[in-house]
Amino acid sequence: MGGQARQPSPEPGWNDCSGEVKALLSRVPSGYSYHCKTVAVPQDWNNKDNGKTLGISVIRARSADQRDRIGSLLVNPGGPGASGIDLAISLSLGLPADITRKFDIVGFDPRGVGRSEPIKCFSAADLDASFGSDPDPGTQQEFDEVVAMTKRMVDGCAAKYGPKLPLFSTEQAARDMDQIRADLGEPKLTYLGYSYGTLLGATYAQLFPDKVRAFVLDGADDPTTGSVESSESQAMGFERAFNNFAAWCANNASRCPIDGDARAVVNKLMEQAETRPLGHRDGRKATPGWILWGVISAMYAKRNWPDLGNALDKLGEGQPGPIFELADDYAYRDDHGEYTNLFDANAAIDCADDGKPVTLDRIRTLQDDWRQKYPLFGSLLAISLMTCALWPPQRDPYPTGPANGAPPILVVGTKGDPATPYEQTPKLAAMLGVGVVLTWEGEGHTAYPETRCITAAVNKYLLTVQPPRAGTTCPAS
Secondary structure, eight states: OOSSOOOBOSSTTOEEOHHHHHHHHSSOOTTEEEEEEEEEEESOGGGGGGOOEEEEEEEEEEETTOOSOOEEEEEEOOTTTOOHHHHHHHHHHHSOHHHHTTEEEEEEOOTTSTTSSOOOOOOHHHHHHHHHSOSSOOSHHHHHHHHHHHHHHHHHHHHHHGGGGGGGSHHHHHHHHHHHHHHHTOSSEEEEEETHHHHHHHHHHHHOGGGEEEEEEESOOOTTSOHHHHHHHHHHHHHHHHHHHHHHHHTOTTTOOOSSOHHHHHHHHHHHHHHSOEEOTTSOEEOHHHHHHHHHHHTTOGGGHHHHHHHHHHHHTTOOHHHHHHHHHHHTBOTTSOBOSHHHHHHHHHHHHOSSOOOHHHHHHHHHHHHHHSTTTHHHHHHTTHHHHHSOSOOOOOOOSOOTTOOOEEEEEEEEOSSSOTTHHHHHHHHHSSEEEEEEEEESSOOTTSSHHHHHHHHHHHHHSOOOOTTEEEOOO
C-alpha cells in the first residue's frame, strides 16, 4: 500500500498507515489510530498446499475513546471491486459512536481489488469507449460493434491473466475473510456488508456458519438468481427509482429546474445526442451512453437528485459538464481521465461467479424484450450481460443454500433501492434460513446508518446479537 512512510505499531505485523487516511480525507482525524497489514492467503483455496499465496491488504481503525471492546467489525462496500479499506476509513467517521467505542473498524480490499494484488486489464481509453458506447444498439451492425469492443477488452484480460481468472471468485474471497478473522484473533466474525458485500457475507455464512457472530447484510443481493434474472431485477429497480425521481422533480421545481417531464427530457436529450453530441472540455462527447450513466449515478442516493435535475437542465442549455461529473463519479474516473481498477475487478469477479452465462443471441432477444418493459434502462442492462458471455469459460460459482448453525443474520432492504431492488431482501433472508428482514421505506442504495430508526435497530443487533422483530419497517425520514 502506498502513502507516507509508516511507523511500526506496538503489535507485530501492524504498521501505522495514516498516509492512506490523509490521501483519502486530506487529513488524519484526531481521536483515531489507523494501522495496516497484509494477510497472506492461498492463491487457490482448492489447491492451498501448492505454496502459492497472495496478499490481502487490511486496515484497522481504532477510536481512542474505545472501551469495553467487543471485537472487530469487518466491512465491505460491494461493487464487486470497491475498496473496503476506503470504506473503513470513511466509516470510522461515519458510524455511530456506540459502534466505534466497541469495535475496531476493519476493512480489506478483496483479492484483485485496489491494494490487494489488483487485476488491471482495461485501459482508460477502453473504459471511456465502453461508457460512451450506444446503450441501445438498434441495428445488427451497431450491436456487432459493441460486441467487438467488449471482446477486445475481454481478450486483453484473458491474455494477461489466463487460468488465474477463476481465482477472483466470491467463494475464494469469502475464504480469505476467514483467514482475516483468524489473523485478527477473533473467534467469531462480526460483519457489515453492503450491496455485493451481502453476497460475500452470505457465502461466508454458508461456508463458516459456526464462525458467525453478527452479520448485517444491507442492500441484499439474492444469490439464487442467475445473471439474467439479476440484470432484469436491476432494470426494474432503476426504472422504479427514476419514476420516483421524476415525481419528486415535478413537485420540487425550485430544486429541479428542468423544463417538462423528467423522462421525456432525458429521452429528448439522448435522442439529440445520437447525432449531435455536445463536446466536453476534455475531448469527450456527451453521447447517449455518458448521459445514461450520469442518470444511473444519481439514482444511488436521493441527495443526488437535485444534481441530476441541474445536470439535465445544463445539458439542455449546451453545457455537458455536470452530467459528466455524475457519470465520472459512478465510473471512478478522475480529473486526469484515469480509472481505478473497480471495473476490471468487477468483471473478473462477476464472470468467475457466473456459472451459466448467456449467449449473444439471447442477449439480443433480451434487449428487444427489456426495451419494451423497461424503456430507459432495459437495453443497457441486457447489454451488460455481454462481458461474461464473452469471458473465458472457466468459472467458480458460489454456493446457494442455508447457513445452518449460524445465529440470526440481519438482512436490510430499501424500498426504493435501484441497484439491489427490495424484492431481493426477503429472498436472501429465506435462502439463509436464519435471515431477519429489516425494511427502510426510503430511496437510494443501502440504508445504514441513514435514519434514526434503521441506525438504532442495526446498532442494537451489532452490540447484542439480538435482531429486531421480523418484519420491522422504518419510515423514509
